[in-house]
Amino acid sequence: MQRGRAMSFDLSAFLPYQLAVASARVSKGFAERYRAEFGLSIPEWRVLAHLAQSDAVSVREIHARVDMDKSKVSRAAARLESAGLIEKRENAGDRRLLDMRLTDKGRDLIARIVPIADAYQDTVVAQLGEDGPAFRRALLKLLDEK
Secondary structure, eight states: OOTTOOOOOOGGGOHHHHHHHHHHHHHHHHHHHHHHHHOOOHHHHHHHHHHHHSSOEEHHHHHHHSSOOHHHHHHHHHHHHHTTSEEEEEOSSOTTSEEEEEOHHHHHHHHHHHHHHHHHHHHHHHHHGGGHHHHHHHHHHHHTOO
């Protein structure tokens, strides 16, 4: 590259940047809803959501499924455990690992959040309009979920 010559790069048209901004906005919009009503952080919500889909999950497994540092998962799990929403148990296959599970209180909270999540998703899908199905297919390709 030559010095003094302006580079012709438009960050606002760069797809990875657009995806990151869109993701942050959508995540923040949903987070505002569950934070206001339930006092949960984004990492706490993600841990709860994953546990709602599985019987028992380790911090390592959640870290592998989402783009979140192990330390954030661990801190979120510690806060959720203190709040009585999850419990940790020794992993039957590997005693070095702890499995996390929802408590009854955690399952009750998820049952209250799911309708809010569904309504928020409906709002996002409505924003996409007729482009929604094509966007979803393209997104699944990027996520490599066939």
